[in-house]
Amino acid sequence: MPPRGRPRGFDREEALRRAMEVFWAQGYDSASLADLTRAMGINAPSLYATFGSKEALFQEAVKLYVHTEGSGIWEAVETAPSARAAIEHVLRTTAEAFTRGATPRGCMIVLAAPQMQGANDQVCDALKAHRQANGCLLESRLKRAVEEGELPASTNCRAIANYYVTLQHGMSIQARDGASRETLLSIADCAMASWDALTSVSHEA
Numbered sequence: 001m002p003p004r005g006r007p008r009g010f011d012r013e014e015a016l017r018r019a020m021e022v023f024w025a026q027g028y029d030s031a032s033l034a035d036l037t038r039a040m041g042i043n044a045p046s047l048y049a050t051f052g053s054k055e056a057l058f059q060e061a062v063k064l065y066v067h068t069e070g071s072g073i074w075e076a077v078e079t080a081p082s083a084r085a086a087i088e089h090v091l092r093t094t095a096e097a098f099t100r101g102a103t104p105r106g107c108m109i110v111l112a113a114p115q116m117q118g119a120n121d122q123v124c125d126a127l128k129a130h131r132q133a134n135g136c137l138l139e140s141r142l143k144r145a146v147e148e149g150e151l152p153a154s155t156n157c158r159a160i161a162n163y164y165v166t167l168q169h170g171m172s173i174q175a176r177d178g179a180s181r182e183t184l185l186s187i188a189d190c191a192m193a194s195w196d197a198l199t200s201v202s203h204e205a
Helices: 012-030 033-038 043-049 056-069 083-097 121-147 157-176 183-195 195-200
Strands: none
Touching: 012 043, 012 056, 012 083, 033 043, 033 183, 043 056, 043 157, 056 121, 056 183, 083 121, 083 157, 083 183, 121 157, 157 183
């Protein structure tokens, strides 16, 4: 009878990292149990015994991504010397992070999201919360810039935050399609060239 449960020498963190790479490359829906167990080097009973379910494994993989491969992009938003510098940091760091090494390209939070129809609600909601949090972070930084006099009182902070977050998500798709770092940096440059126009004209939400 084949052995059941956790194999000898099982490394939970390494298995989780391998699962993260599968989800990142294939997305939640397309990552089969066979794909995951093969990459993780464990059998299905071990996966369920250790992580509980595919959904729970994915949730842990997302947390690992946020604290490792996905780190460094959003953390400096609040401490940047200006709102403009904060957004430029996000875009330029995004271009570098999404084209780093041989790892899957683009953002796991964006690209691993399941299709909405028939999708796992908890997985969809968790990824949506991550994406919305980034928009809220930018909006908060822009509002602070208004209070500090960097931006005019008429600035539509929500619209500008949504614009740059949407653009950052688009950079993720470009990266997955094979865009080079130079291409993504040029997108960041174009986005920052529009900064003055966006922040000098009032558009009420």
